[in-house]
Amino acid sequence: MRSENLVIAVVGASGAVGAEILDCLEKRDFPVGGLKLLASARSAGKAMRFDGKDVIIEEVSESSFDGVDIAFFSAGATTSRKYVDVAVKAGAVVIDNSSAFRLEPGVPLIVPEVNGAELSRHKGVIANPNCVAAIMTMALAPLHRARPIRRVAAATYQSASGAGAAAMEELRDGTAAYLDERPFQASVLPHPYAFNLFSHNADVDMESGYNGEELKVIAEARRLLDIADLPIGITCVRVPVLRAHSMALTVEFDSPLSVDEARRILAAAPGVRIVDDREANYFPMPSDASGIDEVLVGRIRSDLGDPSGRSLALFVAGDQLLKGAALNAVQIAECLLDQRMASAAAA
Amino acid sequence: MRSENLVIAVVGASGAVGAEILDCLEKRDFPVGGLKLLASARSAGKAMRFDGKDVIIEEVSESSFDGVDIAFFSAGATTSRKYVDVAVKAGAVVIDNSSAFRLEPGVPLIVPEVNGAELSRHKGVIANPNCVAAIMTMALAPLHRARPIRRVAAATYQSASGAGAAAMEELRDGTAAYLDERPFQASVLPHPYAFNLFSHNADVDMESGYNGEELKVIAEARRLLDIADLPIGITCVRVPVLRAHSMALTVEFDSPLSVDEARRILAAAPGVRIVDDREANYFPMPSDASGIDEVLVGRIRSDLGDPSGRSLALFVAGDQLLKGAALNAVQIAECLLDQRMASAAAA
Numbered sequence A, B: 001m002r003s004e005n006l007v008i009a010v011v012g013a014s015g016a017v018g019a020e021i022l023d024c025l026e027k028r029d030f031p032v033g034g035l036k037l038l039a040s041a042r043s044a045g046k047a048m049r050f051d052g053k054d055v056i057i058e059e060v061s062e063s064s065f066d067g068v069d070i071a072f073f074s075a076g077a078t079t080s081r082k083y084v085d086v087a088v089k090a091g092a093v094v095i096d097n098s099s100a101f102r103l104e105p106g107v108p109l110i111v112p113e114v115n116g117a118e119l120s121r122h123k124g125v126i127a128n129p130n131c132v133a134a135i136m137t138m139a140l141a142p143l144h145r146a147r148p149i150r151r152v153a154a155a156t157y158q159s160a161s162g163a164g165a166a167a168m169e170e171l172r173d174g175t176a177a178y179l180d181e182r183p184f185q186a187s188v189l190p191h192p193y194a195f196n197l198f199s200h201n202a203d204v205d206m207e208s209g210y211n212g213e214e215l216k217v218i219a220e221a222r223r224l225l226d227i228a229d230l231p232i233g234i235t236c237v238r239v240p241v242l243r244a245h246s247m248a249l250t251v252e253f254d255s256p257l258s259v260d261e262a263r264r265i266l267a268a269a270p271g272v273r274i275v276d277d278r279e280a281n282y283f284p285m286p287s288d289a290s291g292i293d294e295v296l297v298g299r300i301r302s303d304l305g306d307p308s309g310r311s312l313a314l315f316v317a318g319d320q321l322l323k324g325a326a327l328n329a330v331q332i333a334e335c336l337l338d339q340r341m342a343s344a345a346a347a
Helices: A016-027 A077-089 A112-121 A131-146 A165-179 A212-225 A259-267 A322-346 B016-027 B077-089 B112-121 B131-146 B165-179 B212-225 B259-267 B322-346
Strands: A006-011 A032-039 A047-050 A053-059 A070-073 A093-096 A125-127 A149-157 A232-235 A244-253 A272-274 A295-302 A311-319 B006-011 B032-039 B047-050 B053-059 B070-073 B093-096 B125-127 B149-157 B232-235 B244-253 B272-274 B295-302 B311-319
Touching (some): A016 A032, A032 A047, A077 A093, A112 A212, A131 A149, A131 A244, A131 A272, A131 A295, A131 A311, A131 A322, A165 B165, A212 A232, A232 B311, A259 A272, A259 A295, A259 A311, B006 B016, B006 B077, B016 B032, B016 B165, B032 B047, B077 B093, B112 B131, B112 B212, B131 B149, B131 B295, B131 B311, B149 B212, B212 B232, B259 B295, B259 B311
Parallel strands (some): A006 A032, A032 A053, A272 A295, B032 B053, B093 B125, B272 B295
Antiparallel strands (some): A047 A053, A149 A244, A244 A311, A295 A311, B244 B311
């Protein structure tokens, strides 16, 4: 990286995550010296606001990354496979929100609060995790540091935003049609979404019966927590919620961890907010998690399904577009900046 | 019971479950010789259709049950505690949909397909289980008969109907307001419901952190399956779905049960329909479960969270108002009728 104020590129700027990346950069006062908004030909020519100015989206091409310091990729695995190398060769550091490189040994997969120290071994590409894996490990990592985790069971309540802006629109439009008793044909997601839910639409592995989303979460959570063979059972479900993911987790530890201890650990964990009011029956909800940076954790209790007393149950909610995507990507960029400043100070 | 065509009373006729009981009686050609619709003073005087005729709702009172053969109670635990004894003394057999007597040792708690044989030991009152317990055990009982279950983990996706017709209306109205960007004040449920979800609103036990719904399901599933101390870990969540409950289940068996074997067992289980198409990514959904009698079971797979290979994962959806309430109650009445005909034949 070359300048104090960095030249930033956002690939997939017109998508749901792209817009949130711009918002995070602006809100967090990231030192943006130049901004290139890149997307497919379909979105090229449209303008987006940044820092009070209109920035025109350009079509991404082989020459898009000249002079770019940090490139955020958020346009799906196919685009990342095509252009990430180009960007790295042009001298940019890539923060990739797609699944393309998340399991490559040479590419660190990072949630700063979980495994930020891994970041320094990057060779030009840093992978931003799957949204469920990021939100889940925000709750699990602090506990794991205190008491090793040996098994996880998860059921998710995933929002429309995970399938992009068009899916959010389809949920709104399909619901309005349902209420008006008008026919509605879903085109983004494979099932009716109004007042309905369905197993995650990622392809199902015929052998195991797990879908692609579940297998991603398992593999990525293991990498993020650095527990190679952690047994994780998970069911990923899309619910008619717009932009925050929730999940019910059961966590088995090496030895019992008390509810009070877990609550103390999580209360001190950066990026985590405890919402656990038994008396008021107030716990993490997507409506509260939407639009905020923190991951909400509550319903912390000893799991009645494990008589050994070694398991805790939790309920977690986090903004899919923020900690599950854009915010985490921008936090990774902030870590890069810190490292750069640290090495400049040391020099 | 005195006549070939039975005199039926429905207490709580004007509620969501009451209406479904009438519908089930009609659709299933139950031999209704007389029908008394009973409710609070608020609903008295209103008419409901049954078998092509208007029936006027009467206010429930001490004398309501004279001449009644079978009384369905579906007006909450307080009404049941007040009037069930009155009905039994008047000679009626009570099928109670409230939680009032579900854990009383002398009162059989019945899902006909699960433990119908228990019905014969009734002393005038039969309890209809909690909706989640009924739907869950429809999937678990056939498996348990083949291979003993020793642990269950559940996360639920519960619909508005579980909180009654007013909650369904609140979900519709709140969602319409959200889409129109109008303010909306929830009054039935304690949290915003449009595109949101929340931990079940039943009071939370301050000691364990489990809520009343979860504790009901644990106690009732144990009774229905007749496994006194079965460890069950459960998280009950209300999702913005109108009338079918779904649940992600993980079931540990005494010894491994293969996916194929489980699918065969469930395919042969009465009242269960397998919806488990991995290739088409088609699994149980509330939209498919709503309005039908069968409980849908799918996503049958070996649980990756249990390396011992002794656990299966399932996803289940069932109509909360039908198998979770009204249908099961009417099926209990049909069993009573069968027993009566059997004893008449034997005499």
